[in-house]
Amino acid sequence: MRAYLHSVPEPILTINGVTKDYPAVRAVNDLSLAINRGEAHGLIGENGAGKSTLMKMLSGLERPTAGSITFEGQPLELRSAADAMKRGIAMIHQELNLIGELSVADNIFLGRERTTLGLVDRGSAETAALKLLNQLGSNISPRTRVNRLSIADQQLVEIAKALSCEARLLIMDEPTAVLSERETNALFRVVNQLRLHRGVTIIYISHILPEVRRLCDRITVLRDGQYVKTVEPREVDDADLARLMVGRDLGELFPQRAAHLPDTVLEVRNFFVDGWVRGAGFELHRGEILGLAGLVGSGRTEFAEAIAGVRRRRSGSVSIIGEPADIRRPADAIAHRLAYVSEDRKLRGLHLDLSITENTTLANLRAYGFPLLKAAARRASAQEHARRLGTRCATVQQRVSSLSGGNQQKVALAKWLDTKPNVLILDEPTRGVDIGAKQEIYGLIHQLAAEGRSIVMISSEMPELIGLCHRILVMRNGRIVGALPGERATEADIMHLAAGLRENRVA
Amino acid sequence: MIQDKPNTPSAPRFHWSDVFETWGGLIALVIMAAVCSLLPATRDSFLNPENILNIINQKAFLGIVAIGMTFVIISGGIDLSVGSMIAFVGGLAVVLMKKIIDSSGTEWLGVLAACAIAPLAGMVLGWITGLIVSKGRVAPFIATLCGLAAYRSAVLVLMDGGGESAFGVSSFEAISSTNNGIPLLNWTDATGREIALHLTWPIIVFISIAVLGQVLLSHTRFGRYVVAVGSNETAARYSAINVDRVRLITYTLIGLCTGIAAVLLASRLSGIDSSNTGILLELDAIAAVVIGGTRLSGGRGRIWGTVIGVLILGMIDNVLILASVSTHWQGLVTAGVILLAVLLQRSRSE
Numbered sequence: 001m002r003a004y005l006h007s008v009p010e011p012i013l014t015i016n017g018v019t020k021d022y023p024a025v026r027a028v029n030d031l032s033l034a035i036n037r038g039e040a041h042g043l044i045g046e047n048g049a050g051k052s053t054l055m056k057m058l059s060g061l062e063r064p065t066a067g068s069i070t071f072e073g074q075p076l077e078l079r080s081a082a083d084a085m086k087r088g089i090a091m092i093h094q095e096l097n098l099i100g101e102l103s104v105a106d107n108i109f110l111g112r113e114r115t116t117l118g119l120v121d122r123g124s125a126e127t128a129a130l131k132l133l134n135q136l137g138s139n140i141s142p143r144t145r146v147n148r149l150s151i152a153d154q155q156l157v158e159i160a161k162a163l164s165c166e167a168r169l170l171i172m173d174e175p176t177a178v179l180s181e182r183e184t185n186a187l188f189r190v191v192n193q194l195r196l197h198r199g200v201t202i203i204y205i206s207h208i209l210p211e212v213r214r215l216c217d218r219i220t221v222l223r224d225g226q227y228v229k230t231v232e233p234r235e236v237d238d239a240d241l242a243r244l245m246v247g248r249d250l251g252e253l254f255p256q257r258a259a260h261l262p263d264t265v266l267e268v269r270n271f272f273v274d275g276w277v278r279g280a281g282f283e284l285h286r287g288e289i290l291g292l293a294g295l296v297g298s299g300r301t302e303f304a305e306a307i308a309g310v311r312r313r314r315s316g317s318v319s320i321i322g323e324p325a326d327i328r329r330p331a332d333a334i335a336h337r338l339a340y341v342s343e344d345r346k347l348r349g350l351h352l353d354l355s356i357t358e359n360t361t362l363a364n365l366r367a368y369g370f371p372l373l374k375a376a377a378r379r380a381s382a383q384e385h386a387r388r389l390g391t392r393c394a395t396v397q398q399r400v401s402s403l404s405g406g407n408q409q410k411v412a413l414a415k416w417l418d419t420k421p422n423v424l425i426l427d428e429p430t431r432g433v434d435i436g437a438k439q440e441i442y443g444l445i446h447q448l449a450a451e452g453r454s455i456v457m458i459s460s461e462m463p464e465l466i467g468l469c470h471r472i473l474v475m476r477n478g479r480i481v482g483a484l485p486g487e488r489a490t491e492a493d494i495m496h497l498a499a500g501l502r503e504n505r506v507a
Numbered sequence: 508m509i510q511d512k513p514n515t516p517s518a519p520r521f522h523w524s525d526v527f528e529t530w531g532g533l534i535a536l537v538i539m540a541a542v543c544s545l546l547p548a549t550r551d552s553f554l555n556p557e558n559i560l561n562i563i564n565q566k567a568f569l570g571i572v573a574i575g576m577t578f579v580i581i582s583g584g585i586d587l588s589v590g591s592m593i594a595f596v597g598g599l600a601v602v603l604m605k606k607i608i609d610s611s612g613t614e615w616l617g618v619l620a621a622c623a624i625a626p627l628a629g630m631v632l633g634w635i636t637g638l639i640v641s642k643g644r645v646a647p648f649i650a651t652l653c654g655l656a657a658y659r660s661a662v663l664v665l666m667d668g669g670g671e672s673a674f675g676v677s678s679f680e681a682i683s684s685t686n687n688g689i690p691l692l693n694w695t696d697a698t699g700r701e702i703a704l705h706l707t708w709p710i711i712v713f714i715s716i717a718v719l720g721q722v723l724l725s726h727t728r729f730g731r732y733v734v735a736v737g738s739n740e741t742a743a744r745y746s747a748i749n750v751d752r753v754r755l756i757t758y759t760l761i762g763l764c765t766g767i768a769a770v771l772l773a774s775r776l777s778g779i780d781s782s783n784t785g786i787l788l789e790l791d792a793i794a795a796v797v798i799g800g801t802r803l804s805g806g807r808g809r810i811w812g813t814v815i816g817v818l819i820l821g822m823i824d825n826v827l828i829l830a831s832v833s834t835h836w837q838g839l840v841t842a843g844v845i846l847l848a849v850l851l852q853r854s855r856s857e
């Protein structure tokens with residue numbers, strides 16, 4: 001599917017020496033790049049490399065400090081996202097930007113409502129929305145309120161919204177980070193259709209390198225806001241791309257597996273959560289890394305939230321080191337040295353308009369003095385975590401909203417590490433994180449386990465479960481349907497269990 | 508230095524809007540003060556210790572309430588009931604004081620009871636509001652709108668529509684007297700009279716509460732939780748913060764502040780008038796908080812900003828009187844200053 005529409009590549013978009021300065025950093029630095037009409041162009045780089053910033057300038061959300069952009073032969077000077085849409089440029093943002101109280105159809109046509117006689121025409125909007133969603137292989141009803149949808153479904157609505165305005169340039173900033181394999185495949189089909197039948201040009205940002213290589217005709221690598229190189233997928237492999245991104249050889253992605261101790265640290269029995277979990281449980285040993293696999297919507301997050309006391313459970317018991325632990329509220333979990341790092345960092349994980357220090361120490365303020373908090377100690381601790389996780393920031397007093405997506409994820413992780421948990425439940429900890437940082441996070445998880453902490457890791461990326469975990473539990477429809485030994489599991493094994501093609505009931 | 512990989516070096520760029528975002532209120536205050544000290548109409552009467560102390564003294568009641576309001580607003584709430592509440596708890600205190608003095612004949616006992624009952628009653632009422640908002644899940648605007656109506660009605664009932672005077676209870680009147688407090692200096696006023704200027708009790712209490720408030724907000728766990736709840740309630744809940752309790756405490760706190768202000772106000776006015784005392788106080792308090800740079804939707808704010816806001820409001824009143832401008836202009840000038848202060852402090856990132 002890598003056929004160019006035009007025999008001679010003709011640039012649709014030319015970026016000329018563009019620079020973008022934020023108060024403390026230069027996010028994009030004198031960058032030039034040409035995108036050809038009808039191609040799918042991949043954009044990769046570490047967290048904070050400036051990918052989103054560059055795209056925001058193409059979609060009217062930011063204006064360049066210096067440099068110029070030409071689109072379809074005309075200079076591109078945008079004041080708003082609406083301007084960009086008028087020029088035929090649509091962007092799917094890294095963070096969801098939907099209005100929770102409105103319906104799916106209303107969100108898709110927000111700002112471009114279809115009207116008859118001045119009144120919003122719900123019916124035709126819903127029909128059109130349904131058609132778009134069907135193209136994406138989704139069966140969401142256009143009338144559902146968006147805040148009732150799972151994150152994956154919300155992402156699909158976001159994609160449908162971008163498709164709906166018939167853009168000639170479609171920018172996708174990590175659209176698949178929250179999608180399952182099936183949804184990703186559906187998305188790729190749509191993207192290829194758009195390119196081949198409608199000649200739409202695609203710019204595609206992702207940290208999942210195989211995906212980029214599969215979809216794109218050319219791939220451009222950015223580092224520290226600068227252009228590094230443009231390559232064709234068939235001349236490079238993932239390791240080459242990683243090297244270009246990080247600027248050095250990464251070596252092994254996963255740390256050497258180490259054995260864990262036999263004693264049980266956490267025992268979860270017979271959990272029921274209304275609508276999500278139907279009798280799930282497991283045992284976790286000291287120093288063990290336990291994977292929790294399953295399709296999006298299989299109840300993994302809800303199960304984890306119930307264990308950590310942020311979600312109400314109907315029944316179920318927890319014991320920690322043999323003692324029953326009655327965890328009903330998040331504070332109980334902290335008291336039992338159990339921490340849950342949520343998957344949705346923007347809504348649940350972080351206070352975006354507070355500083356890194358503030359966020360890092362928030363769940364553990366008790367440790368920083370009473371009645372007065374020790375500001376220096378908090379700052380030092382935030383700095384220590386930032387150093388250990390490799391968070392890229394100018395200072396720890398910076399607001400979290402000014403960090404790139406992947407670096408925000410590291411702050412969310414730091415916040416819970418600061419509570420010094422014995423049991424750590426990580427929900428998609430590497431979502432949106434670049435490959436170098438992923439390696440660092442794997443190393444960190446491994447190190448935490450080696451220190452005798454126990455880890456439950458929820459992930460939709462099967463290779464990382466296989467590469468890191470001692471044991472992998474597979475969840476389907478609110479039940480644990482199988483347990484696989486980490487070193488011998490294959491993606492096919494996990495998929496079979498997750499999709500219900502084979503059953504291997506345990507516990 | 509956290510950045511281990513050499514990023515493109517670039518010095519943080521200077522922006523005027525960053526300066527205004529932080530210091531806008533103070534800049535506005537200084538400009539206003541400068542203008543008032545130069546304007547022919549107010550040149551002689553404005554910038555002198557007597558007048559300045561007078562401004563602060565006049566607005567100390569408002570200031571104390573506004574500091575409570577700052578906490579409520581930062582946590583994402585609002586309290587419209589403080590104007591009625593100050594009349595009600597103040598009225599309660601004065602009525603009780605008179606009763607005790609009449610029955611026991613000991614003045615100090617009555618005064619002591621009044622000083623205790625108003626803050627206590629304020630706290631209880633605030634705590635109830637807090638319960639309605641946090642456990643009852645009623646929007647703060649609605650819950651406190653009910654308070655605004657209910658407390659006013661309650662004080663009207665209590666005093667049968669009239670007032671209760673504390674006139675003649677000299678030790679009560681002395682609390683807010685300008686001749687009491689910490690002596691500062693001797694001052695010869697325009698008529699040639701020599702008077703001893705005091706840091707009055709309302710001023711002392713206002714300053715103390717402001718300092719305590721600032722410490723509470725920036726340097727204690729509770730203060731940080733208030734900010735966290737206002738900034739993102741869901742994330743706060745996931746961070747094991749007891750959101751309901753934080754809310755409850757902020758409303759209890761503003762009730763306490765209102766109760767304290769009520770004693771000082773009742774002393775200064777020598778009584779409470781059930782239909783007039785405290786009218787529109789809630790709007791002045793909210794205005795002061797907003798002028799001070801606190802975000803009305805919560806999550807960001809500062810106590811010292813509120814103090815500046817209070818001073819700005821006080822200065823507007825004062826200057827108009829000094830310049831003998833009709834009080835009818837007051838609303839227009841205030842509106843202009845509020846808008847200006849808020850425009851100056853708009854955050855560049857929003």
Ligand SMILES: Nc1ncnc2c1ncn2[C@@H]1O[C@H](COP(=O)(O)OP(=O)(O)OP(=O)(O)O)[C@@H](O)[C@H]1O
Nearest residue numbers: 022027047048049050051052053402403404405406
């Ligand atoms: N609003 C802002 N204010 C200040 N700095 C910002 C702002 N937005 C982004 N930055 C900084 O600009 C740099 C580039 O950020 P950008 O979001 O473009 O990275 P990215 O390549 O998209 O990373 P990721 O893969 O993590 O999404 C980062 O250092 C980030 O901290």
Ligand SMILES: [Mg+2]
Nearest residue numbers: 051052094405
């Ligand atoms: Mg990004």
